[in-house]
Amino acid sequence: MAKKEKEIEDYITHLYVHVNEIEHFVLFSGISVHQFIRQFSDLSALLLLKHQYEEASFNIHTQLEFVVHGQYNRFLKDFTERPTALCLLDFTDERKLNMLSPQEQAELLYIAHKKETLRLPFYHHLQNRFVYLTDEGEQITKIYFRDTEDFNLLVASVFNQQISEKAKSTAFWRKKNNIVLPELTSKKVEAYADYYEDGVLMSLYKMGKTSYGIEMRSLPENIFPDEVLGDLKLHLEKPADFLIEL
Template sequence: MKKHNQDIRDLIYVHLNQPEQYVISYGIEFEEFADAFSGSMNHLLLLKHRFDEGEFNRHTLHEFVPREKIAKLAKDGVYGYGNFCWIDFVEEEDLNELTGQEIAELLYLGHLKQHLKLPFYNKLGNRFVYLAHDDGWFNKTYYRSFKDLFTLLSIVIAGKLGHLKLEKTLLGIKKKRTYPEVSKEILLSLTPFLKEAFAFR
């Protein structure tokens, strides 16, 4: 597995493509993404991965991660996978309803990290499509609702500040400082800048 470069924690880069409902980002890793939505994420159909503990769906011939194993996946060092791509879904039975055309669209998504049509499937009820190469360095994430993007940014920015701005205790030991989540209203006001590409440092 590739060694993770901690410099990535110093900067978040975000470029929003609103018409096509995706964001290109740098500096946000899957572990942070999973933490931000812990308790509300659905199962993940793995399009590209190296996770050894997925379950197999016979209809799509893809592995998937049940929601109760997402935390384990997040700790698995997905940066070292190279390509790491998934789409979430509500119930496994829903995967069995996908047509050949829809499965082909998912294969295309995972392979080229581009969509043939917007990748939101009512059958799956998916909120996200997550397409990463060297997770945290190049991530393309589709959002059904950009409210989820602003939730993610508000949590991740506060978390990164806590890692960067350590405070010393009376004994001189550095400890993580806790910052409140960034107001979603403030982040929403930055939407025009996100369309031009914006970096948080």
């Protein structure tokens, strides 16, 4: 019997990834600020360069607002209720904000306005690991990474979170059979580094009772990243280039 072709409904989630290694940023479609903060929940504070959150703290030196670790849940809840364009970066201590020069402050405002940088946006005083930018509908997200390993960890986390959510619907069955969920490791994400530079669509689906697969499809350079998920049917007609088995 011929194997049944998968339909769009057979997939759990899709993630588009396009890495710009020279400028240290990645374009995503299919990722959310909730997933980002859930993975990097150890970040001390977030400087809000573009937002509409009304309960943020205010830094006099920079005239910018920020949220600290204990406010993340409230911040995310507000974003869910009132989606908006976001631009933020992490920092370690408010005292370090007071050390930013006028030039550095101007660069931060430029990032928020243009969604691009004048130079690599990693500041000595802030010790930031990221700059995170997304549009109102989170159709396209641009993240600057200081460390490539954080990119690998984030991609792995996005899929592992989805596998965990999928498994919740069979929680009783899992408990009864003592099933350990499969996991995508950052090392396995890193193994496909060469392909992210051209832009790939990563599509997660359930292969069996306890196994999952991630199909990877290279996409043309002339596509618009914010339209990838809207054109899924077209992209999925192309056979997968690779399959990551979990």
